[in-house]
Amino acid sequence: MPLSLIQAKLDRALATSQFFSVWQVVNGSVLPRIGSDHHPILVLCSSCVSRGPVPFRFQRMWVFHDSFRYLITSSWALPCASPNPLLWVMWKLKRLHQSIKVWNKNVCGDVNHKMEQVRQIHVDIETLGYTAALRDKELDAQMMLSQTLLLQFEFLKQKARFAWLKDGDRNTAFFHRRSQIRNGRTGIQGLMVDGSYTNDTAILEDHIISYYKELFANTGGTIADYTLVDQVISPRVGAQDNASLTAIPSDSKIKEAIFYMDSDSSPGPDSFNGIFYCHFWDVISVKVIAAVRFFFISCPCLWV
Template identity: 30%
Template sequence: MEEAGVLDVGFSGASFTWSNNRRGRARVSKRLDRFLINGSCLDLSDVISVLHLPRHPSDHAPLKITFSDRSDNSPRPFRFLNVWTSKPELLDVIRQAWNQDVSRSPLRVLCSKLLAMRRAIHTWNKQHFGNIFDVVCSAEVVVKQAEESMDQYASEELQVELSKAQAELRNALLIEEQFWSQKARAKWLKQGDRNSKYFHAVVRQIRIKGIIHRIKLAWTKDMMIGEERNLGGHQC
């Protein structure tokens, strides 16, 4: 799967897709059927869900694939990016936000300091990193322009400018790769080219697998007794 560049999007429903349909200790059940997608398929839909349907009358379960869109406007949680630690001034930003005087209860003080530190880091991030994807695009444009100038008017000064532009692009690409690496929580790197595309696919896979497709309410004995009381002791 890794060599082919395909991902398992997970499933909902029964845990197994095949059974030998025997009884007792001779019965064997496995998850033999999987729905695999590549990176291009991830771009077709925001939500891809796979449901294991009942096996009867076959010994294999059919897989039902659903493509749908999802609008998610909820606030995003704060996540610390490891790439921020490449800037030594981050410690000063955190220290300044944490040392602010707050006269409240101890728990309120802690919450206020954490909130102030979060806002300070957000502001600092916009000033020093900004949108890392826009930075990569801008760096690529600068390198392209420097290459064209070097091709037409070769000089020592233009060579220096091209080297600087290439260094900025390498740094921007490294930051982008570190960002996706952390988001994907991958423990290893693929050999060869940049891994940002691979990490991006892993992040999309994690999001798809983390979607809650349905909630099942399990009725307990106490809940049933309470329902009977609400109905005046009459059972439905």
């Protein structure tokens, strides 16, 4: 049998959930072979994750809180002086960001902290005995526990980004492990900068910012000529199809497009995802429809 070169790359490892609860960032580097036919793998672990300020993201669990609809309704009803419907909606959403942040801190609160409060009431009952005062506290705690479990389930479900799991399976431990694994994979831990590998945070930040500035900036001060595209690629959309595509959409078409969005999709530039627009459509529909129709009327050059 002739000799042949057989190579294989082993780039998978197994770890327990306890491992990921201690080490949030795990990196593996393949080192050169020295005195062996195997490449050693260097595993670097860190328990400190530096991701900078956390941006606002709409949480699915908020829609299940009793007072959240009142917050949305009252905030959206506040006046906003702008003749431009697009700016009107943008300012409304921006103001809603701040209102939700305050509400989440003062009203909704931390889910894990509420779980601890419920457990403490049960400990008091076991220690002090069953009294009328503790009975009332227990009833309130059971109601709070039911809502807290729902909020915790929805929070971990969105964090884990598993849309295929059915709503009845409240496997929060599974969601938590998936979230830990995903957090360990995301983020840029190091890059090749000017031919050298570095994991210095300041160098990485400057390199990424300068890269995209050079990529998108127009340093020449001239407008690019895209007429070559029309000469190379023949148009596939006729005049009739183009008129249909650029027509101002009706209210029902706008609503259909909104409700077609995945409720568990990643949020857009405004930090709100599909579940917000669908769940509170009765509150925001008038201004959203006006903003979409205004866009089609005021920006026809984008559709020619």
